[in-house]
Amino acid sequence: MAASSMENRVVALISRLHDVQAVKFGDFTLKSGIQSPVYFDLRVMISYPDVMVEVSQLLWEKISTSNFKSICGVPYTALPIATLMSAAHNVPMLIRRKEAKGYGTNKLIEGTFSKGDSCMIVEDVVSSGSSVLETAQSLGASDIVVTEAVVLLNREQGGVEKLEANGIKLHSVFTMTDVLDVLSRAGKMEPDMVIKVTEYIATNKFQPNKEILSVKPKSNNILKYSERAALCSNGLSRRLFTIMEQKKTNLVLSADVTSSKELLQLVDKTGPHVCMVKTHVDILEDFNQDVVDSLTKLAAKHDFLIFEDRKFADIGNTVVHQYSGGLYRISEWADVVNAHAIPGPGVVQGLKKVGAPKGRACLLIAEMSSSGNLATGSYTQDTVKMAEENKDFVIGFICVSKISSNPSFLHMTPGVQLEAGQDSLGQQYLTPSEVIGKRGSDLIIVGRGIYQAQDPANAAKQFQIAGYDAYVTRMAEAMIL
């Protein structure tokens, strides 16, 4: 295709987009929150099939020399465009769900792919580049590599630079300057409006170094809980991240009391401050079915998850029975359980066989808080690998620092008090700011610091504030760096 022919087609397309009201001038608020005198509503294209076909062809011509295995349209406007490109050129397409379904395969990316496949992102308009980045991030979480994206209109507001800073080259069919040129020469724009829009572009550019979301984040520290929720394939980790953000708490109560009355009273008082309650059901002197029924009702009342700290550590066949049967029937009421990695992957497979159909999840114990424990070094790393291989069921770790860069994994740390120290049986305590702020964990697990306090509800509130403040500070520091 000769360059001049392409230019003529672009001029004709811009003019046509104006005629079908896909380009509007006035006063608009963009997704980023900033005001704009110009707005592109390319969704109207679906009513003009000839426009859709031309747009998809022009986009394809921009990337025809690039190498990629599949294409993925950013939802929603670019989805039908990507579909046309896929069908016309026999290139497989992927679809990124905004949210996993929460049932069935629970995938965030639909379509067939293999780890390491390259994908070209297709978008209609780029301003700051954040929608392309979010899509690249979701694809990256499934190990799909994104190094290029193609867009119909580059609004010239810093998107190219931001994407470049995140390793993505942006190709565009035309820019905002092209739109002003074409429409003013065609007499379709008043000179005053041309000046207004030109000034607006010059003064409203996103800074590429601020709010950078790296495509495959090296660190979970720069993603909000809600952003991480969107990356989770397991419904329970998604729910937990959401509760954490909504209730502003990363506190897990370790309710290690021995009578069920005490347990239920403690949980009811502290419920507003926690996102999860951890139990050791086998230390209750008077366990019966009513206890778990009441606990489940409290979980609904205060919106928290239940985690039974059973620490399964046997062969798959045995854990199937330990989890589903016996006196406690744990799989009937605990949202989350945990397991040692020492028996090998069979322990996860056994738990998954029982828990996955019920929508449950599991944490692996990758590190421990007690002094002299053996869960260190290559044991910890091998546990992370085991989790990676079972991402649909394993949602994270019991650990004392961040051990995985995968933002969908939860890091949960026990051994937390408001002052560092040690008990007489080897338990080692760190503070919430050390655990969340410095060591990059996500949740603090607190037992005696709360239930042995004079006022457990107030103690829980103090831990809630300390833990959440440490998270907010960590986020703010990561944005500045």
Ligand SMILES: O=c1ccn([C@@H]2O[C@H](COP(=O)(O)O)[C@@H](O)[C@H]2O)c(=O)[nH]1
């Ligand atoms: O490495 C680990 C794993 C689990 N725990 C459990 O957490 C709580 C901690 O209670 P505190 O009273 O806050 O010390 C307890 O239930 C342990 O079984 C842990 O401490 N360390």
